[in-house]
Amino acid sequence: MSDDLKNYEQVSIYRLDAAAQKQLLSTVRECVFNWCTRDEWPMGVIMSCVWAKDRLWLTAGAHRHRISAIRRNPKVSVVATSTGTELGPGKTVTIKGKAVVHEDPELKTWFYKIFSDHLNPTDPAASEAFQQMLDSPLRIVIEIIPEKYISYDGAKMAAHTAGTLDESELAEPLESDTARLEAEMKRRGMS
Secondary structure, rough: OOOOOOOOOOOOOHHHOOOHHHHHHOOOEEEEEEEEEEEOOOOEEEOEEEOOOOOEEEEOOOOOOOHHHHOOOOOOEEEEEOOOOOOOOOEEEEEEEEEEEOHHHHHHHHHHHHHHHHHHHOOOOHHHHHHHHOOOOEEEEEEEEEEEEEEEEEHHHHHHHHHOOOOHOOOOOHHHHHHHHHHHHHHOOOO
C-alpha cells in the first residue's frame, strides 16, 4: 500500500485524464439521465445515448414526463460508466448541464443516423431499421450541454492503494476534499 494513503476520503485525486474521459464519452452507449420533477424530487432513468459535437444526445417520446420536466427546468445531470466498454469497469463521468429539446426535422435526421450507427456499429441493416423506427411524429431529441464534469478512475485508486501509481497521475484535490473535508473533520472534533 502507498505510504501516504491512509483512507479513501480524498477521491477527487482519482479523476480521469482528458483522453480517458473523451474515450469514455465517445464509447458509452447508455447513461443515467436525471432531472427534477415539478415537486422537486430528483428522478433518473437509464437511456441510450451518443456523444457528438461535445454534447451528449438522447431521445424520447415527447409525451414522457421527463420531457415536460426539462422544458420546465432544463438543469439535468447524466452519469456514464465504463462498465461494458473496452475501458473496463471503474471509470465514470457525471455531467451537470442544461437540456435542450429539439424537434427540428433536419437535426432529428442527423441524430437518428449517428445514434443508430453508434448503437449498431457492426450491423448496418439493424442501424437502418432502428432509424426508421425512431422517425416518428412524437419523437424528440435531447441535447445535453455540459457545464461541469465530475470524473473518477478506479484503476488509479487501485494502483495508488497498491503503491504502483506514479504520483504525477494524481489530480489536485478538489474543494470537497480540502476545505469541505477539513470543515467536516473540525465539526466532528477530529482536527
